[in-house]
Amino acid sequence: MTNKKPNLSDCVRNNIVQFILSHYKEGSLKLGTLTKAATQFGVHRRTITTIWTQAKEQMEMGLPVYLTNQKQGLVRQKHKLFDPELFKTIMLKRRSTIRRAAQALGVGKSTFWRWKQAKQIRTHSNAIKISLTSAQKLLRLQFCMQSIAVDTTINKFRFKSMAHIVHIDEKWPIYDSQGLCIFDGKIRMYPFIEQVPAQRSSVNRAAGTLETKAITSITREVMKDYMINRVVPDLKALWPLTEGTNIVIQQDNARPHFSDDDIQWRAVVSSDGFNIHLMQQPALSPDLNVNDLGWFRALQSIQEEEAPMNVDELVLAVLTSFQKLEPMKLNFVFLSLQSCMVEIMMQRGHNNYRLPHMKKQTLLREGALPEDLEVDNNLVSLCVDYYVDAGLNEAMLPVILELMKLEAEQV
Template sequence: MGHQEYSSEFKNQVVQFIIGRCVGGVPPRGTLKEAQLKFTISRQTCTRWWNAVKKQQQRGTSVQLVQPLECGSGFRLFKNNRKDGLIIPHTSANKLLRLRFTVESLEFDRILNKIRFMNMHNTIHIDEKWFYMTKGTQRFYLAPGEQEPHRTCKNKKFISKIMFMCAVCRPLFGVHGEVLFDGKIGIFPFTKQVAAKRSSKNRQAGTMEKKPIESITTNVVRECLINKILPAIIAKWPDGATKVLKIQQDNARPHIKDNDSAFREVAQQSGFSISIVQQPPNSPDTNVNDLGWFRAIQSLQTQTACNNVDDLVNAVEKSFHELQPETLDNVFLSLQGCYMEIMKVHGQNRYKLPHMGKAHLRRTNQLPLNLEVPVELVMEAVAYLRDQGSNHGLESISQALGL
């Protein structure tokens, strides 16, 4: 039987699971056995990976296991003084580029003359979107003699709608392609319960009804983050994965800042350290929700006829949960492609969304985990930023990259 090769993401998921069980830096008895059973790996492989991690901890370097360049019996640990490879710490990569995108989600893994994005598993993308009860104009394909569907609405210019807050992160897949974590934190409607003022054929006066919240204020957003999104993250986050997370949001006025005291109190519970980072202004292509995830949800939601608020909420939530994790993972690859296109045009928006035929590549097992970035492109972006006077943090990154 040939030697089994494992991805960097899988190796680091295993060691993070062990680290999460450690007490005083030492895993309790039976932890390695638990890890090998949970991830279906051999005892020798699990021990070898953990020994490598202990050596990294002793040197004081960041814990990171990296896939070897060629097939072999293990993995390569990259050091800062090695010329043949480099892992850029996340804290340094944050300062690489100040173009139209935030670099919190940009992590690079350099091997020889290639630079590639790392997995982006520690960033949760949140965004809001209005979902409508129906469309003003909708196309139907009818059989000969079939009557056109009857639709009514009080005013076609003011169709009922609800705003939803969606939170997603990149899915996790096992070594054989099995879904370990679907990345879908949740989609939450901005609604409220209101007592009916008058009786009707549908309900009596005083009956509690679900109504949309039409004015989305800072307090409403804070309540959604603290009472819905953060508990969902803590409840759904996979065992062994890093608990140092970032929530990326856009610059809408009602959004809270990372220094919000109420948010910080909840975001530091259960061993988690969750912070908020801002999406660059006027840059929808740097958020996976805007980039294609909302479109995928809406394409399913519009197939359901909705007559009231409850119908619309159920249709959106059902569409959200029916989408496959592979669809979400594809959008994250598109996000990496957009980052590259933004670098090519020096932070402008005069580019076309990249297409790479992800569905075909996934069917043929040729889809890369992360896209490769030409070294020349990074060098050009760094040089451009220097010319613009944006030198903060560039020197250390250039040295780390060997540019």
């Protein structure tokens, strides 16, 4: 006999009852019947006693004796099923992130992620792989390669520190030797709005009441005014002087942007001991701008929690979100920018690649998150060969000379 609690079928249980009843005479059992039953059916005597007790209870109630297995089986939690019709009724802004969509559906993030993994839900992106000309590919490749240099401590290529590069209103956070954030990388946010009097009366306000309106026409003069009178003064006031005063502001190729040679601009950015320059990112290259790579996306996910109803509330929500956004999230986006640069180099300037994932959260927890990414020496060599074959440009000479020097040291 075994000490393991048996899981007897209904048939076996009732056979045991019939065996016992065959020894049941005039309201009593013959001595040793339960022991014989235990031996006959290979179970412990306590099991026989329990079965006989249940049978007697039914007999006393005048019921026909029939025992069933009352042991509950393994009850598995049923997975919630995805309801596509319910999902369609949720507003787009409420399903812009996994967290928000899961909340809207009343399920956990893990459940929503399981639906996504099962391809019942797919991520929608309006990003379009734009067809690039050969010249545009070369400019993208050159832009990436100019961002790398030889790290003499390991004799390998590495991306140059981007601590001095400002993407208009974003900046990589700066930490001191003790790991304390001495500059969170956030300069300011500047809403393009104006106060205009209401043309007509309504239930909400009388005619002539000042209303906040978005500036719909962002001209070059408007952009220059914001940059000279808002961005640069704030940048100078917030910049940690321990990091030097040479700063590069990267802007995209939108028409309102102006040249770094503008006389009025140069007078402002060359004063107070600062040396600030503008840098243009390659055309048709949103993957080379931290705004498009994740900054706006991270900001939007926070801003949407505020659910603004008008322009004033929207401005307040965005500014509040800007303050709430953690500096480390901005670090992550700049590392994503360097990852994209590596992919662009591998594609020889093309944009036909998937956004890389390097598990930054995991690396951060393990204390292994890099400040800047390394670039494989062979990849740099292949890109240089590709660029030389296409037509050498003087802008690539520093990288070529560094590569030649590095190869000479390794021989």
